[in-house]
Amino acid sequence: MLRTITQLSEAKAELQRICDRIHDDQVLHKEATVREILQSVRRQGDRALLHYTAEFDQVTLELGGLRVSGAELDAAYQQVSKELLDAIQLAHRQIESFHRQRKPKSWVQFGDDEVVLGKRYTPVDCAGLYVPGGRACYPSTVLMNAVPAAVAGVPRAVMVTPPGPDKQIDAAVLVAAQEAGIHEIYRVGGAQAIAALAYGTETIPKVDVITGPGNVYVTLAKKLVYGTVGIDSLAGPSEVLIIADHLANPVFVAVDLLAQAEHDPLAAAILITTSMTLAEQVTREVEAQLVNHPRRTLTEKAIAHYGLIIVVNTLERAAELSNEFAPEHLELEVEDPWALLEHIRHAGAIFLGSDTPEAVGDYLAGPNHTLPTSGSARFASALGVETFMKHSSLIQYSSTALSKVANAIEILADAEGLPSHRDSVRLRARPKPHYP
Template identity: 50%
Template sequence: MFNIFQYSEDKYKEFVEILNQRKSQQSSNVTEKVQDILAKVKQEGDGALIELTEKFDGVVLKDLEVSNEELEEALSKIDDEFKNILEEAKKNIESYHNKMLQRSWCDFQEDGVFLGQKVVPLERVGVYVPGGTATYPSSVLMNIVPARVAGVKEIIMVTPPDKEGKINPAVAVAAKVAGIDKIYKVGGAQAIGALAYGTESIGKVDKIVGPGNIFVATAKKEVFGEVDIDMIAGPSEILVIADENANPKHVAADLLSQAEHDKLASSIFVTTSKKLMDETIEELKIQTSKLSRKEIIEESLENYGLFILCQSIDQAIELSNKIAPEHLELMISNVTENLPKVKNAGSIFLGYYTPEPVGDYFAGPNHVLPTAGTAKFFSPLSTESFLKKSSFLYYSQEKLNKEGNKIIKFAEQEGLTAHANSVRVRVEDGRV
């Protein structure tokens, strides 16, 4: 039933093949539809948003913006216990992301040079939040809080309305806790178009973040360059490395928590213990039967689950570095000695008592992570994602006189005589 392997160097290709089957071929059909929607929003503004919301969400809106009354009504539907948990999670996320704030710096040199880097928050950010039955207030926190910490002036959220034209209450309360400025009821590619180009009611933003379906993802890729986007997200995965001291019940539960996300999610288990492997597989069967998302879990585990026996923890980490999983759990006794060996992973969960949901919901690190092997070059969403830099540079007249001829020679080597000229006119005037 499961894909079980004894690890060897040449098996790696097989693993990758299984994982890569998940990468959906983007149909050009979707791209065309999205391009049409984007063009319509660019030309017609709010009118297009109202029209497309009727078409896709089946509701005619009078106002796109969520009013204070509607927000209060949504908030009243959420119990205080959950509000308090949201507040506490928000504090933890804020505290973690505060540590990633960057400062401008300047280097004053004795020879009349000063240079450095200016760090400035983005001005306006748009956060996309999917609608539908499965709504994720945790993602709302994870996308808004870092932008707020970075100092973004205005953060606006877009999310599709339900059949009654209302916003999801859990999403509303999370947005409020995170400190959103404005919420608009619009979803799909049309919402991305509104954020990228601006309409009468929704101002153009500098960056769009947040997850979405294939239409939203395609629209984000289309407008990239017109605005910045967070990342190109693919199917997600967990890789659990466990030694013989790990509890098979815990390991199984963690593999299941990833598998329930969607049919394309992948749970990868790598261990040095045959006994743990066998017991975990038994546990998977027992626990799955009790879970609400049983069908999704079974399909994900059978198709994209990998169960790999390794000879050493070193070998397991080496394999993990090749796969570059979104989530990596190290359920091993010697955490501090092995963490340095991890090169490629979105987020690393250490020890026997840090299952992924601790990070998904509560502890502080961001849960928006590079997926599908992109942890080799992408980083988690962070405070830095909402900061940008400018370099700056000052040369004194004396310093330019000293170095001018080198710069002239360099420019001439490249055939750019006007570049050389802009130094020459100054050096000649300032000859000492």
């Protein structure tokens, strides 16, 4: 089921094919549908949300039923086990602790002649958090989006998530939201939810930034509303790339590949190894672990289309291929992962050593699990506190300082043909007149 490749050129071609798996004619067709949804929600507001929720989710809501009630929020705590609540609270503490260390601080510096320069960081006024539904519930995604927003100091954060067939939102999702300080939750998903956050409706407020992963319709909607609002990233299907040497445990490697493949039929699970023996063992182990897998059909589909083993001669070559692919998740299951790390340039999150499965980062290590996909780790980073903040430059000049640089500014302004720019400095830099 897992293909094994030993030729470098073939390996590069396959990695490119996997990276490009969401760029096809079907996506272009879906973009037209998403544009129509965005315009309908922009014009019709809540009525459009109810229409699309009935059409796409087969859930009929009333106008007053979009927002999750306080009674539902309270009831959610009665529907989760103490063990799950404890796990959610532990994850919350870990994620919050990590993100507090990343919060940028405003600063100023005082130079000669009373020149003051600095940078001032402030949170956005309102954030919209998208939490996917469908195949599974994701309280971890709630925490990964809501906690950085809270640490950033966002005064208002709202959450949208698709309702289930019974119109309800999963209790664990509601509990996680409340633990993270989110009490304004709306039962709407898909492109229509992104439209509501971007433009506002009678019920759902317009936000300043939208974060959170979703399906291709959600991703396309975020792409199209960018500029009207900020977004975290354009998240594609999830992916893991594992670099392993001859000492790696094939059972661990196999289960980590399956842990990625079980997400979605488009999920990618890739192993690059220096050991043909390990490649053969992992292939057998994947097949064995799939026999009684609860999500076997979905997982097998992902493995069949986007599962891959590449055998190379050196770990340095493995690192080169990984850098070209720029994976969302990169596991280094090798004898000395810190030495290999020196060769890694592009990855969303890096897991070092055989005892650090990706699931640690997915749930509660602390770093965010909303990561760049489809090669965008070459230029993008994980969701963080900075996603919910913006900075303003601070500049103050004294008359003495302005006089010293006035001539250079006037020359530059003249070179660009902007006379009022020149005069705004010249009039201030010349000796001040004395008025009686």
